Amino acid sequence: MSADHTIEKLAEDHGVRTPAPRGAEAVRLAWSRLRMEAASAAAEEPMLASFVNAAILRHDSFAAALAHRMAEKLEDKQLDALVINDVVHEALRADPQIAQHAAADMLAIAERDPACRSLLQPFLYFKGFHATQGHRIAHWLWHEGRETLAFHLQSRVSERFGVDINPAARIGQGIMIDHATGVVIGETAVVGDDCSILQGVTLGGTGAAGIDRHPKVGNGVLLGAGAQVLGNITIGDEARIAAGSVVLKPVPPRCTVAGVPAKPVGGPCAKPSKTMDQTLDDTGGAK
Numbered sequence: 001m002s003a004d005h006t007i008e009k010l011a012e013d014h015g016v017r018t019p020a021p022r023g024a025e026a027v028r029l030a031w032s033r034l035r036m037e038a039a040s041a042a043a044e045e046p047m048l049a050s051f052v053n054a055a056i057l058r059h060d061s062f063a064a065a066l067a068h069r070m071a072e073k074l075e076d077k078q079l080d081a082l083v084i085n086d087v088v089h090e091a092l093r094a095d096p097q098i099a100q101h102a103a104a105d106m107l108a109i110a111e112r113d114p115a116c117r118s119l120l121q122p123f124l125y126f127k128g129f130h131a132t133q134g135h136r137i138a139h140w141l142w143h144e145g146r147e148t149l150a151f152h153l154q155s156r157v158s159e160r161f162g163v164d165i166n167p168a169a170r171i172g173q174g175i176m177i178d179h180a181t182g183v184v185i186g187e188t189a190v191v192g193d194d195c196s197i198l199q200g201v202t203l204g205g206t207g208a209a210g211i212d213r214h215p216k217v218g219n220g221v222l223l224g225a226g227a228q229v230l231g232n233i234t235i236g237d238e239a240r241i242a243a244g245s246v247v248l249k250p251v252p253p254r255c256t257v258a259g260v261p262a263k264p265v266g267g268p269c270a271k272p273s274k275t276m277d278q279t280l281d282d283t284g285g286a287k
Contacts, residue, residue: 020107020174023100030103030119031062037118055124063092063099066133069123073130074156087149091140098136101173105132108174112196112276128177128197131163138167169203172219176273179225189214192221192237196273200226218253222272240272242280256280 021029038056042049055072059065071085079087092099109122109129116122122129134157141150150167158164162181165171169185172193177183179199185191188211189203201223205213217223217235224243229235236253245262254268258280265280 020104020111022104022173024096026103026107027062027100030106031065034062034065034106034119034123037120041118041120052120052124056120062103063089063096065123066099066102067092070130070133070137073160074134074153076156078152087141088137091137095140098133098140101136101175102129102133104173105129105175108194108196109176109178112176112274113178126180127161127163128180128183131157131161131165131180131183132171132175132177134161135165135167135169135171138165139169139171142167169214186214188212188232190216192217192219194220194273195223196221196276197223198225198227198243202228202230204228204230206231215247220271220273222276222278224278238269238271238273240269240278243278 020026034056038052042052042057055069056065059068067085067088070088071081074084075081106119106122106129109126110116110119134153138150138153138157141153154165154167163177163183165185166187168187169189169191171191172195174194175191176196178196182200183197184202184204186203186205188205191203195217203215203217207213212232215229215231215233215235217229218237218239220238221235222240223229224241224245226244227241227247228245229241229247231248233247233250235241235247235251236255238254239251240256241247241251241262242256242258244260245258246260247257247262251257254270255264256266256269257263258265
């Protein structure tokens with residue numbers, strides 16, 4: 001059996017499903033499910049019916065609902081909800097990929113988090129989802145040359161959700177930041193598609209020089225709770241970083257590393273960001 005077939009078999013054994021929808025299809029699917037689940041929740045819990053209606057059901061598109069929810073979450077004394085709503089709408093109109101990536105994030109959370117019972121949870125309540133979407137808006141502002149407003153949103157996301165992502169950092173789609181508290185992602189960091197990041201993760205720099213100094217994380221990577229990845233190093237596709245590890249050197253694709261400093265353990269892993277398997281066998285290798 002080839003190495004690729006072995007990886008595919010490992011993925012099947014862990015129950016990984018076919019790739020999630022992307023682009024406009026992700027928005028269509030997420031919005032349809034979200035509205036259906038919102039209507040059901042409003043009927044089941046009348047005390048929250050007006051809230052669910054205002055947050056989801058009264059809007060005619062996923063983008064409109066997302067702008068409203070982010071405005072409610074990020075308003076402060078300097079920028080009220082109406083102003084933030086306008087800013088988010090501006091970003092979503094200029095770059096439809098922002099809403100598409102947000103939809104892909106929601107679907108990824110529903111697939112990977114066993115505690116997530118519906119799309120309502122990430123959309124209404126999960127601060128990792130809200131922090132990621134706040135960053136997407138700040139990142140758009142950054143590239144528009146509106147750095148002061150981008151930094152304001154970064155600060156507000158940090159205050160509100162306990163997640164600090166520099167607006168210049170590049171983050172892919174299908175992202176799950178689980179629990180979220182204490183996640184830090186630096187200015188020149190890159191996070192690929194379909195990654196899962198647990199609480200307390202740092203993608204940090206080394207040195208004080210303003211150069212490319214932060215990690216480059218590939219697609220499908222799992223970053224365990226409290227993992228510290230430091231410096232301009234590459235984390236290969238579908239790698240797994242064990243909880244509490246300190247990573248100072250590049251990590252090959254589909255490799256599990258653990259420890260302080262982190263070292264390779266066990267054999268290849270398959271789609272760890274989707275299986276969310278963080279266990280090691282009795283010898284310290286990946287199961």
